[in-house]
Amino acid sequence: MNIALLGIGRMGLPMGRRLCEAGHTVHVWNRTRNKAEALIPYGAHVHESPADAAKLADVVITMLDHGGVVAEVLFGLGTADAMREGSLMLDMSSIKPIEARDHAARLSERGVDYLDAPVSGGTVGAEQGTLAIMVGGKAANFERALPVLQAMGRATHVGPTGSGQLTKLANQIIVGATIGVVAEALLLCERGGANMGKVKEAITGGFADSRILQVHGQRMVERDFAPRARMTVQLKDLRNALATSAEIGFEAPITSLFEQLYADGVAHGLSDLDHAGLFVELASRNGMS
Amino acid sequence: MNIALLGIGRMGLPMGRRLCEAGHTVHVWNRTRNKAEALIPYGAHVHESPADAAKLADVVITMLDHGGVVAEVLFGLGTADAMREGSLMLDMSSIKPIEARDHAARLSERGVDYLDAPVSGGTVGAEQGTLAIMVGGKAANFERALPVLQAMGRATHVGPTGSGQLTKLANQIIVGATIGVVAEALLLCERGGANMGKVKEAITGGFADSRILQVHGQRMVERDFAPRARMTVQLKDLRNALATSAEIGFEAPITSLFEQLYADGVAHGLSDLDHAGLFVELASRNGMS
Numbered sequence: 001m002n003i004a005l006l007g008i009g010r011m012g013l014p015m016g017r018r019l020c021e022a023g024h025t026v027h028v029w030n031r032t033r034n035k036a037e038a039l040i041p042y043g044a045h046v047h048e049s050p051a052d053a054a055k056l057a058d059v060v061i062t063m064l065d066h067g068g069v070v071a072e073v074l075f076g077l078g079t080a081d082a083m084r085e086g087s088l089m090l091d092m093s094s095i096k097p098i099e100a101r102d103h104a105a106r107l108s109e110r111g112v113d114y115l116d117a118p119v120s121g122g123t124v125g126a127e128q129g130t131l132a133i134m135v136g137g138k139a140a141n142f143e144r145a146l147p148v149l150q151a152m153g154r155a156t157h158v159g160p161t162g163s164g165q166l167t168k169l170a171n172q173i174i175v176g177a178t179i180g181v182v183a184e185a186l187l188l189c190e191r192g193g194a195n196m197g198k199v200k201e202a203i204t205g206g207f208a209d210s211r212i213l214q215v216h217g218q219r220m221v222e223r224d225f226a227p228r229a230r231m232t233v234q235l236k237d238l239r240n241a242l243a244t245s246a247e248i249g250f251e252a253p254i255t256s257l258f259e260q261l262y263a264d265g266v267a268h269g270l271s272d273l274d275h276a277g278l279f280v281e282l283a284s285r286n287g288m289s
Numbered sequence: 290m291n292i293a294l295l296g297i298g299r300m301g302l303p304m305g306r307r308l309c310e311a312g313h314t315v316h317v318w319n320r321t322r323n324k325a326e327a328l329i330p331y332g333a334h335v336h337e338s339p340a341d342a343a344k345l346a347d348v349v350i351t352m353l354d355h356g357g358v359v360a361e362v363l364f365g366l367g368t369a370d371a372m373r374e375g376s377l378m379l380d381m382s383s384i385k386p387i388e389a390r391d392h393a394a395r396l397s398e399r400g401v402d403y404l405d406a407p408v409s410g411g412t413v414g415a416e417q418g419t420l421a422i423m424v425g426g427k428a429a430n431f432e433r434a435l436p437v438l439q440a441m442g443r444a445t446h447v448g449p450t451g452s453g454q455l456t457k458l459a460n461q462i463i464v465g466a467t468i469g470v471v472a473e474a475l476l477l478c479e480r481g482g483a484n485m486g487k488v489k490e491a492i493t494g495g496f497a498d499s500r501i502l503q504v505h506g507q508r509m510v511e512r513d514f515a516p517r518a519r520m521t522v523q524l525k526d527l528r529n530a531l532a533t534s535a536e537i538g539f540e541a542p543i544t545s546l547f548e549q550l551y552a553d554g555v556a557h558g559l560s561d562l563d564h565a566g567l568f569v570e571l572a573s574r575n576g577m578s
Binding site: 185186194212 | 410414422423443449451458459460463466467475477478480481482483484487490491492494496498499500501502504534537538539540542543544546571575
């Protein structure tokens with residue numbers, strides 16, 4: 001298939017490589033051209049503008065920082081106008097559900113189809129082609145996109161346009177909140193005289209087990225808060241989730257508490273820690289370190 | 290080894306069977322004698338009183354409902370006085386850490402050693418010998434108890450006396466809170482128009498994955514709230530955790546929120562639902578079902 005991939009960053013680079021290796025013809029563009037050139041050895045064609053990359057494509061994939069950048073690339077830099085009628089826009093960036101629905105409506109006026117398809121799994125998932133891809137939009141478009149999506153991970157069609165982004169927010173709520181829950185439980189044990197590492201070991205494998213306990217719980221035991229996903233990014237995700245909750249009239253007391261706790265952590269100078277650094281915020285409230 | 294097992298209920302029964310099958314000599318007692326008799330076919334000896342069962346034992350195991358019952362059996366019904374000097378009391382009941390330390394001190398005066406060793410994993414874990422066993426007490430006693438513990442599951446020594454019970458509370462905090470987090474995230478998606486079952490499928494395997502998402506998340510998708518662990522039991526566990534936090538001067542804002550949410554659910558008539566029924570409380574606040 002003829003694919004355009006716009007945005008060759010930490011995620012876009014391994015995703016582009018996998019698309020090339022799956023045998024697709026891949027046209028790429030990035031604001032900083034040299035990042036896109038890293039895909040030339042895999043057979044990708046580098047273009048000077050997103051419109052140039054998009055004009056021949058059956059599917060245009062965006063992997064950009066936030067909704068504002070996606071809107072700028074699609075509607076400010078002429079990508080939408082360059083896309084062929086009947087082609088498919090596959091936005092794999094993490095943006096707000098309301099932005100996704102807006103972009104879908106504007107593309108629909110030009111005869112371009114749309115799916116929102118944000119991912120979870122990070123750069124490791126992108127490299128290994130094991131991303132969890134959460135897809136919102138029409139079922140027929142999902143079927144059409146499957147051969148492309150399957151080169152990058154496991155795709156699930158979760159509902160109409162915007163549902164993929166909503167699911168990504170749900171994912172981020174669960175990740176951010178579970179970090180806090182695990183941190184508070186481990187700190188309670190340590191305050192009571194137990195060995196935190198042994199506590200983690202004891203409860204792993206039971207009903208308290210989670211990816212967060214295994215990965216971020218271990219970071220807490222080792223006091224290793226070197227950033228993978230930063231506190232500020234987690235806070236942004238929770239704020240997006242609360243904004244979306246407010247838009248659709250949903251009361252979210254749990255998300256609200258965790259938004260407050262991450263905000264407290266950021267206010268106390270923990271911005272650049274890994275999101276597991278919420279442990280440090282909860283510890284310092286208790287005079288622990 | 291000569292073992293006494295006091296309390297042959299839903300957990301004690303399969304635990305007793307495994308101890309018999311591991312080749313130990315097992316003396317059993319239960320307030321309702323006929324439940325203890327179910328272990329006769331496996332070779333257990335049934336006694337009329339806990340003191341009778343305990344007097345020959347190297348290790349006395351209790352598996353009872355709460356701290357009050359444990360105290361009554363140990364100190365009200367003469368078990369402690371009947372135990373041989375140098376023998377070991379292994380309390381596998383879930384009781385408060387402060388009660389465990391009190392029992393340990395009173396037994397120590399009689400020359401009896403003590404470990405608190407509550408479990409997670411339910412009747413299935415007890416039947417399969419795969420319980421997570423969280424052990425507090427002296428390292429030498431832990432080593433001594435290992436051949437007995439290994440017949441029932443995976444034991445981890447987490448710290449001094451009371452640490453096993455503290456770890457069990459941490460386990461219950463994580464379980465109860467994660468149920469709420471998953472429920473709120475799934476409800477947000479449903480309110481926004483996504484398919485909850487597909488959302489669960491999409492995020493399983495990523496960083497949001499947990500035993501709670503897999504097991505209790507599926508109960509939410511199916512609206513199956515037939516009780517395994519009841520809302521009231523989850524509420525009791527969170528209240529015990531908060532009482533222990535207060536005793537040791539630990540601020541627990543996350544546990545506090547979830548205690549309030551389960552209390553609201555119980556106040557709204559959900560007492561006898563499974564603890565995954567917190568979903569129903571969060572749904573009804575939002576006019577959903």
